[in-house]
Amino acid sequence: HFPAHVKIVEVGARDGLQNEAQVSTETKVALINALAHAGVRYIEAGAFVSPKWVPQMADSADVINALNLPNVELAALTPNLQGAQAALNAGVKEFAIFTAASEAFCQKNINCSIEQSIARFEPVMAFAKEHGIKVRGYVSCVMGCPYQGDVAPEQVLAVSQALLDLGCYEISLGDTIGVGTPLKVTQLLTTLLQQIPVDKLAVHFHDTYGQALANIYAALNLGIATVDSAVAGLGGCPYAKGASGNVATEDVVYLLQGLGIECGIDLERLAKAGWLISDALNKSAVSKVSNALRSK
Ligand code: HMG
Ligand code: MG
Numbered sequence: 001h002f003p004a005h006v007k008i009v010e011v012g013a014r015d016g017l018q019n020e021a022q023v024s025t026e027t028k029v030a031l032i033n034a035l036a037h038a039g040v041r042y043i044e045a046g047a048f049v050s051p052k053w054v055p056q057m058a059d060s061a062d063v064i065n066a067l068n069l070p071n072v073e074l075a076a077l078t079p080n081l082q083g084a085q086a087a088l089n090a091g092v093k094e095f096a097i098f099t100a101a102s103e104a105f106c107q108k109n110i111n112c113s114i115e116q117s118i119a120r121f122e123p124v125m126a127f128a129k130e131h132g133i134k135v136r137g138y139v140s141c142v143m144g145c146p147y148q149g150d151v152a153p154e155q156v157l158a159v160s161q162a163l164l165d166l167g168c169y170e171i172s173l174g175d176t177i178g179v180g181t182p183l184k185v186t187q188l189l190t191t192l193l194q195q196i197p198v199d200k201l202a203v204h205f206h207d208t209y210g211q212a213l214a215n216i217y218a219a220l221n222l223g224i225a226t227v228d229s230a231v232a233g234l235g236g237c238p239y240a241k242g243a244s245g246n247v248a249t250e251d252v253v254y255l256l257q258g259l260g261i262e263c264g265i266d267l268e269r270l271a272k273a274g275w276l277i278s279d280a281l282n283k284s285a286v287s288k289v290s291n292a293l294r295s296k
């Protein structure tokens with residue numbers, strides 16, 4: 001059941017850097033260019049959110065303005081119309097809206113209920129449609145919530161369906177706090193796949209409990225062909241205490257290569273992009289593959 005090709009959605013410059021020490025705009029631009037040079041074709045480059053909430057993303061427009069990557073889809077988070085307008089002005093080619101399967105997390109993250117978030121996205125979707133922009137939808141806390149605990153697969157289904165009904169072309173399933181296991185992933189996807197076509201689902205796993213690669217393997221086994229990851233395993237989530245970064249892109253690419261699944265990324269070049277940002281942050285990559293390659 002493995003897909004022949006997997007699309008990597010590189011979220012290091014957004015999900016990663018939103019929760020690391022501030023780096024310069026130039027460093028972000030260098031990172032994104034290095035990722036593109038490695039063959040990454042879909043990059044979430046920033047977030048048009050409140051700079052009071054997430055100061056690390058305040059320069060997103062400058063980052064995107066400094067890029068010239070015609071072969072790369074550059075996306076950004078757009079939580080409301082204000083963000084969508086700013087993203088369009090900066091030249092963003094794809095929007096991402098985000099809500100949660102847990103009420104408590106939704107409140108902490110975007111300051112409204114799930115229902116209110118869907119209502120808030122309606123003008124964003126209309127604006128995107130008017131300008132021919134595709135919109136991706138994120139659902140956070142699909143495997144559990146830091147405030148609420150367990151989250152039922154049926155709740156994830158309902159929120160995912162609401163985002164698809166709004167017009168999102170794909171739902172990215174966020175294990176925000178990395179508590180999932182392959183069994184839970186299989187149970188969740190089995191529920192979702194009864195209602196949602198497999199090519200409309202992506203997985204977005206954080207590696208807090210070290211299960212992300214195993215969880216991705218379980219998802220691939222059910223035919224999921226879009227995987228979100230962050231180079232060097234950057235980041236975490238500002239509204240999920242203790243959450244660690246996304247699964248490292250280097251580790252995912254190594255897994256895919258080992259399975260004979262095409263993703264179009266050059267691992268050596270990708271690792272170099274990871275070292276660039278790790279050095280800028282003065283830390284080592286949170287990626288076994290990256291560190292193994294570096295010590296060779
Ligand atoms: P709010 O305070 O409820 O909204 O924020 P508001 O409309 O009342 O606006 C309040 C102030 O924010 C105003 O400024 C607005 O101008 C400003 P003031 O008058 O006080 O000076 N504002 C904005 N500024 C810039 N860009 C905007 C914007 N909107 C309002 N777009 C809001 C609501 C959603 C904006 C806020 O809660 C926010 O920015 N939250 C940040 C959420 C965030 O970035 N979280 C991290 C990303 S999500 C994530 O990591 C999970 C994911 O990776 C999947 C997973 O792992 O689960 C995607
Ligand atoms: Mg995330």
